[in-house]
Amino acid sequence: MPSVMTRWLDVPRIQDPVDRRNAPMLQVVLGLLASIPPLLWAYRVFGSGLAWRPGETASLVTSLVISAIALWSLVLIRRGRFQWAIRQMLVVVAAMMLVSYAMAGLMSHTFEQPIQVMWLFVAGMMVGRRALWAMFAVLVAAMVLGGHSDATRTGEPLSEAMADVGVRTVMFLLITIVVDRTSSALRNSLSEATRQAVTLADTNRRLSDEIVARERAQAQLLHAQKVEAVGRMASGVAHDFNHLLTLMLGYVERGRRSRDISEIDAVLGGLEMAVRRATAITHKLLAFARNDARQLERFDAVDALREIVPMLRQTLGPRIPLELDLPDTAVPIMFDRAQFALAVLNLTANAAQAMPEGGRFSLVLGSPDADGHVRLDAVDTGHGIPDELQAQIFEPFFTTRPPGEGTGLGLAVVAGLMADAGGSLTVDSAPGQGARFSMRLPVVPAPEPERAAA
Template structure:
């Protein structure tokens, strides 16, 4: 594997079209290097055979015996290069680069040992390419190992050159040439090593930052999911609390309905006239339907359902809520509704709207222990103006300190065991999630008015 660091955050390589980019390489860094290496290997695998074919068939120069070894080594390198392309196409990137560089190092040393360094003038600059590939695609150890092979080739070639008896290639000149070449390639190796190390450190730093951002994103997603789960639990808990407050009113209504049913049944039992008995049974059926409507309304309201935004008429929803409000308030509280005749369409979760209204009404009921008046007023502006639902009570009012913390979670002024401090907090969150707000106008001794402002349906659709 490459010494360059990899991580899941680096997997997001932008997909590119083309055959070279579709190599099934797992490591992200190797996958980025695969196209370039394939190009190099394809050139190395195809160009030398073509050049040797020209030398043999078209050059017209007599064949020399020493060229046979060069031909064999050159064709071996080309064969291994093409085999390296096959390995990359099978996802074996590191195998491809390592076996290719190993063969090139062996061939380079043998070429210098057989022909000397003086005859390798054209091939020597290629050693820089192999050092760069070793450093970038394998690591620092491979870079310095390739440099050692280059130095060994220079030494072997120098020995051959010095043994030929050429007056120019004296042992001193050859030694100086080997030293100079070794120093030059040493400087090149140092530059490559420092550059690769800087690149590796930059990549590692970017990878760490990417991992940190990915971890932070996962934590944020988990926190958002947990917040949503807790919000649903709070909403359900407030529904249960509201249903509990409605229980006494429901019991009173059921006693009344049962009395009607028993009265109609008794009347029907005593009547001989079939027509009158039929009317009595109709009264029984009507009372039973009212009882069924009450229970169904409570069951629908108290269900643990996920938020379901829907389009509905707010006027109709408030009218349907009137029986539950009357069950919620004490007998001494009068309830007044001021609703427009025209429909007021909004988009909201209907059960959550009931919860918002009942939460505010529950606090209003507690603020009027000796009775009072609760008003529900709905105003819809023109041309997409916000919808304003005002819930006003004639209770003891709210002072400035309490009003500042009114929507704070778990804050309550009620005695222990009589309130969770979550009703208004949950109501505000639900309204805010729908793009609205709750405004409070209250002073001690002058009652309280909660103004629920919701976006009009036309504005919500225009914004979308």
């Protein structure tokens, strides 16, 4: 938690981030400048007991004026006018230095020159290079005026006074160069950081837009593949409905011929069962094809596989038998049930296309392993996949089929669904030896029954 003083020094009214960052330090400097010089002069006048030297009156007036301006600049900063306050302070300081050196001489400012170094730092760090070198030029001009004043007042040769000015000028020049290089490096670093921040923000915005577009495209693709799968199942569904309609017509004909109440009840019961079966088929088709958001649920993978067996057989066709190797116990997983069916259908369709002249296809569901995962293998006896293509088959739009016969999206969709669920999809294949696609999914253990209260 920031202290009370830190919170007070922060000035939210200052809009520029750099000025706002510099404001606390400058307020401290101005506060010290507004308070310490008057205290030192009070000690000099009332507590030191030293004789008053020529020129000290001008130094006293100059110092007190600068302290007053520092206090006013502090007020301006509190009102959010940072640059106005600092520039005003520097202009007043420069003018007062010229007047004070011209009136009091160079030697009387010897003990104040460390404070004048501070104004070089303030000008360079908080305003810029021009202000820094302008302040240096003012300081050199003030020292020249002070040296001339000392020579005139004491009668010493002007050359000796100017030699002292030259030594001090070299000292301040070195300090100014250091401040200039330091402030330039800081400004360049800040500009580079600002450019990188802007670039990073633009990149992040584009990435966010791309992610949203990708998620939207993936959702549309999933829906399209569901509809495509429903289309492939249309003939099988029509066959099932034809059986149900034939069964219903048989019950109706049977009911027309019967006058026995118990027989009519049996007919009505049979009709109800047939209607319920037709309704269940319709609801499953609608649930599978709808474009809803992902609905995670805990379900038994064994039941889910048995439920879609008719769709799998219709996808494979009459030349490819379907073999199931499922455990006797339940295998609970957390997944979208419709997307799980879609993933299995995609692998089944991929196997069917790999065996145009027939073959065998099997689904093998293992038992949960020690890591809490279960593996579902889709095994076919097709033409296999070369080693150089196995790293590409999960890439979107990659396909080895002729144009119009494949989109290259089926395996990419399955891999994406597995990754989203915290699983994986791998392939083990060789040319002429078929392929084994392995889906590895986390198992969700059954919740422990709550203990009855004692």
